[in-house]
Amino acid sequence: DGGITQSPKYLFRKEGQNVTLSCEQNLNHDAMYWYRQDPGQGLRLIYYSQIVNDFQKGDIAEGYSVSREKKESFPLTVTSAQKNPTAFYLCASRRGASGQGARDTQYFGPGTRLTVL
Amino acid sequence: QKEVEQDPGPLSVPEGAIVSLNCTYSNSAFQYFMWYRQYSRKGPELLMYTYSSGNKEDGRFTAQVDKSSKYISLFIRDSQPSDSATYLCAMREGGSEKLVFGKGTKLTVNP
Numbered sequence: 001d002g003g004i005t006q007s008p009k010y011l012f013r014k015e016g017q018n019v020t021l022s023c024e025q026n027l028n029h030d031a032m033y034w035y036r037q038d039p040g041q042g043l044r045l046i047y048y049s050q051i052v053n054d055f056q057k058g059d060i061a062e063g064y065s066v067s068r069e070k071k072e073s074f075p076l077t078v079t080s081a082q083k084n085p086t087a088f089y090l091c092a093s094r095r096g097a098s099g100q101g102a103r104d105t106q107y108f109g110p111g112t113r114l115t116v117l
Numbered sequence: 118q119k120e121v122e123q124d125p126g127p128l129s130v131p132e133g134a135i136v137s138l139n140c141t142y143s144n145s146a147f148q149y150f151m152w153y154r155q156y157s158r159k160g161p162e163l164l165m166y167t168y169s170s171g172n173k174e175d176g177r178f179t180a181q182v183d184k185s186s187k188y189i190s191l192f193i194r195d196s197q198p199s200d201s202a203t204y205l206c207a208m209r210e211g212g213s214e215k216l217v218f219g220k221g222t223k224l225t226v227n228p
Contacts, residue, residue, distance in 0.1 A: 004160075031214065040125065042205070042220040043161075050214060058215070090160055094214075105151055106216055108160035 003027065004109035006091050011114045013078070013085065021076045021112045023091030031094040032074035033106060036060060036087045043090065049074055078114065086116045120144055123206055123219025132228050136193040140206035140219045143187065147208040147217075150182050152191045155203045155221065164204075165191060196226045 004025045013019045023032065034046040045058030049068040063082025068074055074093075078085045092106040123140045130136055138152075149168055153161035165180040167173050167189075173180045179192040189208070193200055206219040 006160075033214075040220060042123075043207075043216075043218040045215060048214055056214075088158075105149070105163060105166055107163060108153075110160045111158070113158070 004091060004093055004107060006089075006109040006112050008112060009110070011112055013114060013116050015116060016080045018077055018079050019114065021078065021089055021091075021114070023074045023076065023109060025072055025074075025091075025093045025109075027093060027095070027107070028071070029093035029095050029107075030071070031096070031106075032068070033092040033094070034058075034064070034066065034074070034076045035090040035092065037090055037111075038087050046076065085114055088113050121206065121208065121217050121219045124222055125220055127223040127225060129225045129227060130196055132196060132198060132226055134196050134226070136196050136200070136224060136226075138191040138193075138204050138206075138222050138224070140189050140208075141187055142189075142208060142217075144208075144210070144217075145184075145187065146210040148211040149209050150180070150189050151207040151216070152178075152180055153205040153207060154200075155205060157202075161205055198226050198228050201225045 007022045031050045033048040035043040037043050044060050046064050047066040049055035065077045089112045091109040094106045121142045152165040154164045155161040167180050167182050170182045170184045177194045181190040203221040203223045205221045207216045209216050
């Protein structure tokens with residue numbers, strides 16, 4: 001099956017700990033994204049990557065870090081510097097950097113719910 | 118003024134009703150418009166995709182874009198309980214990587 005997988009589904013973190021959320025896609029998509037979703041806030045972009053070994057900050061990158069060493073993988077680390085990390089984290093991917101059509105829009109994984117204890 | 122405005126609802130309708138969901142936006146450079154459906158505790162799934170102005174129909178769903186009014190709509194005909202979800206509008210400028218999302222409208226279709 002082609003798709004985007006995120007793990008774990010639920011994650012609990014103690015204050016002061018760094019945690020890494022996994023995102024893998026086997027769609028051969030070039031671009032990958034991380035969003036954060038809070039109740040009543042909609043989706044906010046954390047980081048995105050258009051190609052391997054390159055990524056850009058989104059609107060709320062502070063306290064987060066990413067890497068893109070492989071085309072199919074885009075892990076997100078939530079660091080202890082993130083003041084309010086409890087949220088639903090969504091990874092997405094898109095086929096190409098330009099173009100039109102529904103195939104060229106973003107498709108989402110199932111999400112990881114992070115709770116800080 | 119926020120870049121994308123979407124009424125959060127909640128919206129509750131009886132089964133079989135026609136549902137109208139809407140978003141307004143302020144950025145005239147938006148060219149690509151999407152509707153995503155998100156079930157509780159799941160990732161959003163793409164429902165409709167429209168480029169520029171016009172209508173697009175897919176089964177019971179119709180998406181409309183009115184760029185002159187900066188207004189997009191999603192219509193659901195013969196609504197079903199399985200349509201109960203949060204609907205997110207999203208849009209982006211041509212050549213931009215960034216999708217801008219509305220906050221979502223929570224819809225409940227009652228049997």
